[in-house]
Amino acid sequence: MAIYNTSSDSANTAVRALLTKIGEYYLGRSFNTGSGKGKKDWIEIRETYFESKCIYCEENNLKLQIEHLIMFNRKEYGLHHPGNIGPVCSDCNKRRRDENKKFLNWENHLKQICLERNELDSFERRKAKILFHINESEYKYPNLSETEKHSIRVIANSLYENIKMESEKSLALYKELDEAFVKN
Secondary structure, three states: OOOOOOHHHHHHHHHHHHHHHHHHHHHOOOOOOOOHHHHHHHHHHHHHHOOOOOOOOOOOOOOOEEEEOOOOOOOOOOOOOHHHEEEEOOOOOOOOEOOOOOEOOHHHHHHHHHHHOOOHHHHHHHHHHHHHHHHOOOOOOOOOOHHHHHHHHHHHHHHHHHHHHHHHHHHHHHHHHHHHHHOO
8 A cells, every 4th residue: 555645646557557458459358467368368477488487586486476577657668468477576576777776677677687696697598488478479469660659658648747737736626625615
């Protein structure tokens, strides 16, 4: 549970909802990983494609969480789609950052984990397995053109700014109504 909610929180949630709907558009159906076909997809990806192991460290005795390889946010605009998810342990689900405090993409995140664990010799094999899942598996991630990616960015940024603005407008309206009806 959040300790402090801001208009940015609701705007980020709206962007993730948009990225979910666009992912479902390309998939051609709902992708709810909590039930139904989406849950079956998640279990198959976790257990069959990745053998119930974390995609980054390959540990298998941990509770595995869903990781969006192309981050599911307004910076990378990764879609909620079966080809964009993989199982990760809680430690590996904390995306590493670069020297400028920016989150690493999945490939550099994998490389950093392999370095930290002194397993750099496993990097190429793990990377190939993830790339196969993204590009060639039955759950293949949509091969978006630069125009499609740009369109998603423009729409997501507009949605983000509009939700933040609506939140601020709602607060201003509340203050006006409070002043007119409650305090008089």
